[in-house]
Amino acid sequence: MELTEQLQVELNRENLLEMYWLMLLSRRLDERAWVLHRQGKIAFHISAIGHEAAQIGAIFAIRRGQDWLLPYYRDLTMVLAMGLTPREFMLGLMGRQGEPSSGARQMPSHWSLKRAKVVSHSSPVATQTPHASGIGFAIKLRGDDAVVLTTIGEGSTSQGEWYEAVNWAAIHKLPVIFMIENNIYAISVRQDRQMAVPRVADKALGLGLPGVTVDGLDAIEVHRVVSEAVARARGGDGPTIVEATVHRMTPHSSDDDDRTYRPRAEMEALKAQDPLDLFRSRLMGEGLLTEKAEAEINERAKAEVEEAVAYATQAPYPDVSEATYPVFSGDRHHG
Ligand SMILES: Cc1ncc(C[n+]2csc(CCOP(=O)(O)OP(=O)(O)O)c2C)c(N)n1
Ligand SMILES: [Mg+2]
Numbered sequence: 001m002e003l004t005e006q007l008q009v010e011l012n013r014e015n016l017l018e019m020y021w022l023m024l025l026s027r028r029l030d031e032r033a034w035v036l037h038r039q040g041k042i043a044f045h046i047s048a049i050g051h052e053a054a055q056i057g058a059i060f061a062i063r064r065g066q067d068w069l070l071p072y073y074r075d076l077t078m079v080l081a082m083g084l085t086p087r088e089f090m091l092g093l094m095g096r097q098g099e100p101s102s103g104a105r106q107m108p109s110h111w112s113l114k115r116a117k118v119v120s121h122s123s124p125v126a127t128q129t130p131h132a133s134g135i136g137f138a139i140k141l142r143g144d145d146a147v148v149l150t151t152i153g154e155g156s157t158s159q160g161e162w163y164e165a166v167n168w169a170a171i172h173k174l175p176v177i178f179m180i181e182n183n184i185y186a187i188s189v190r191q192d193r194q195m196a197v198p199r200v201a202d203k204a205l206g207l208g209l210p211g212v213t214v215d216g217l218d219a220i221e222v223h224r225v226v227s228e229a230v231a232r233a234r235g236g237d238g239p240t241i242v243e244a245t246v247h248r249m250t251p252h253s254s255d256d257d258d259r260t261y262r263p264r265a266e267m268e269a270l271k272a273q274d275p276l277d278l279f280r281s282r283l284m285g286e287g288l289l290t291e292k293a294e295a296e297i298n299e300r301a302k303a304e305v306e307e308a309v310a311y312a313t314q315a316p317y318p319d320v321s322e323a324t325y326p327v328f329s330g331d332r333h334h335g
Contacts, residue, residue, distance in 0.1 A: 021301075029090075030045075044108055050248055053217050054179075054222050057220065057221070068132075069118045070135070072125070075151055095108075098315060103322050104318050105318075105327070133165040133169045136169055136174030136239070137168075139175055149176075152179070154200045155186020158195060166209070167207050170238065176239040179226065179242045180200045200213075209238060217245075217247070225242055229242055
């Protein structure tokens with residue numbers, strides 16, 4: 001079947017199927033993590049469920065391995081797309097030797113993957129944003145043509161670091177894309193208690209750079225908007241704020257009980273707008289995916305997840321000699 005014009009100009013069939021595969025793998029790993037937590041087998045999980053389309057659309061707009069990614073904790077789909085393996089994810093959840101983010105020194109989901117230019121972040125939110133601008137400045141000084149994609153939740157854009165870093169990038173026209181995954185909540189705090197502007201992208205007005213809001217449930221739209229921002233960055237025209245509106249379809253983390261602040265009807269309503277279902281329907285509508293092929297892909301994802309769980313379960317804990325594991329500089333054993 002012919003692809004619609006929009007899909008033809010944006011992404012080819014192989015890209016779209018890889019995007020679906022990564023979204024599905026992310027979802028199955030994520031669901032398994034929740035089960036492991038409730039079984040008492042891991043201490044903590046923070047979820048990408050509901051954010052997958054925004055993340056995959058953005059990643060397919062950069063050159064993976066050549067451009068830089070400074071993600072935040074909810075970006076499981078992104079880091080899988082950058083090459084983090086299911087085994088490595090499970091090693092991280094279980095704090096086992098060989099996990100590449102920190103050698104099991106950090107909490108899970110504090111992503112780092114040196115081999116793919118995914119830069120580590122710390123737990124205080126927004127600290128990745130000045131790092132992103134700093135890398136953007138180095139790229140400019142060196143005359144390199146790389147770009148930097150950095151992500152953050154909408155609540156964390158209240159942090160001083162975020163404004164300082166975006167301001168700096170706007171002044172110096174740095175090649176950075178500041179992406180916001182707006183799921184309305186910062187743990188229990190809704191957006192209207194966090195900022196007076198209706199759209200996070202409106203903050204761009206006061207900082208002197210373009211700000212765009214995009215439907216983050218639509219991977220192809222996100223891809224289009226982030227591709228434009230990447231083209232601006234690579235062309236020397238400076239940074240862009242991209243706000244992708246998404247749904248947090250889970251509690252904030254495994255330590256949160258969202259029943260205390262979030263109406264159940266709201267959660268139920270989100271199920272009708274699940275980005276994975278929407279993308280699957282889109283691909284089926286385009287004739288790119290059949291029921292049979294989808295069932296096969298799903299089985300493959302589940303098998304990879306189970307293999308990863310088994311692998312991590314028998315993996316050793318880090319040796320005491322690894323206490324000074326270098327997260328991002330110098331020689332290291334893994335990652
Ligand atoms: C500086 C700082 N303050 C508070 C926290 C605790 N904290 C962790 S995540 C979070 C909410 C962030 O919400 P948002 O930026 O909207 O991202 P989301 O989790 O919704 O994706 C908070 C308050 C923190 N990690 N760092
Ligand atoms: Mg949020």
